[in-house]
Amino acid sequence: MTTLTSPRSTHVPTRVPTRVAVIGGGRSCEHDVSLASAASVADALDPAAYDVVRLTIARDGSWLDEHGTPLDLAGAVGVLAGCDVVFPVVHGPHGEDGELAALCELAGRPYVGSGVGAGAVAMDKWVTKLVAGAVGIATAAGRLVTADTAATLAWTGPVVVKPVAAGSSHGVTLVRTPDRLAPALDAALALDGRVLVEEVVDGREVDVAVLRRPDGSLLASPALEIVVDGLFDHDAKYGGHADLLVPADLDEVDAKALEQAAVATYDALGCDGVARVDFFLTADGLVLNEVNTVPGMTEHSQVPRMFAAAGLPYAALLDELVRGALA
Known part of the structure; x- marks a missing residue:
């Protein structure tokens, strides 16, 4: 008599994708650059390994989910808490400077990139x-200048004027003549209360x-x-x-x-x-x-x-x- 038996299962359990929150945008002058970076990262993460959740920080600091629906801060933290890991791609102030790392720390989520101190x-x-x-x-040899000390800065030769904590080269000016120093300082101080004035490096x-x-x-x-x-x-x-x-x-x-x-x-x-x-x-x-x-x-x-x-x-x-x- 022949006994019929079921074949042994060869099913391999499917790996559960890692849930990744990718954050772009931000309140700095690098908002558009950050959006491009975040979109590229989200699109390139392997969908077989990663379940991507897209979050955007608007120019006014408000949060939007992947459908463009506004979130309050508690709602945004809730989304982060529901993810396995956070991938912040927010360049410049209010992102790269440790602020988003601090938020991830408070939400108890691991995150890509430097910690609070290193970012700041x-x-x-x-x-x-x-x-x-x-x-x-x-x-490069240089000095720190504020709005209170800018007027006392003497011309010593060509310099590069840059905000201390802006990004994407915003507010950076190569100053070759004395008459351009004050406008360059004004442009940098419009973005940051502290400005770095450095000698030109060849x-x-x-x-x-x-x-x-x-x-x-x-x-x-x-x-x-x-x-x-x-x-x-x-x-x-x-x-x-x-x-x-x-x-x-x-x-x-x-x-x-x-x-x-x-x-x-x-x-x-x-x-x-x-x-x-x-x-x-x-x-x-x-x-x-x-x-x-x-x-x-x-x-x-x-x-x-x-x-x-x-x-x-x-x-x-x-x-x-x-x-x-x-x-």
Whole structure:
């Protein structure tokens, strides 16, 4: 007699996707840039591994869900609390400066990127200079100016005037003549109550990105060189008026020095996730310019292009960031 038996099940349980809240927008002058970064991140996260929840912070600071429905702060925190991890892509003040990291901490959610302290310190270009100097990394000679002290600033030669905590090169002016100093200070002070006035550095603009991987190790990207006629300002950055060369044409000594300085700066500031460390490479060595803890994150932004040149494509980079936050 033949006995009929049911075949053994070969069903493999389906992996439950990780729920990721991607936040874009924000109250700063980088609102539109942030929206582009957030949309690109949300679109590129692997749908087989991640269930993406899109949130937007409007220009007035109000929150919108993925359908454009307004949320009060409690409602937004509730959405974050219902996610496994948060991916903030809000550049500039009220986002990159540690504010969103603090909100995630209060909501008890892991998040991609640097913590509260590192975000606040790196966003402050003056404090970043002090930290860099303490670990032996050169920065441009400069001074801090406020509305109360601006009128007493004497002309000493060409300078770069920049807000201490604005982003995307907003309010940055290369001042070549004495008559342009006061208008440049006014433009910067309109965006920030504190302004950095630095001597012009003659050198190549070269950036290195640093990524903390899920196992805690640090990975430095190939260097990227910005080739532009004049200042790498907002128009040059987003108007296609600069050439981005990656990997940069560097000798082994300079490449190693830039990598070591980028990692040392990242470490000294206490960064996490990915950060872009910007330098000038001069005849006398490298000079730190600034650090971005929430750099542009479209697929064609500097940081993704740098890691792509190292063999880490965009989707894989995002996956590393999310897994690193969860780790």
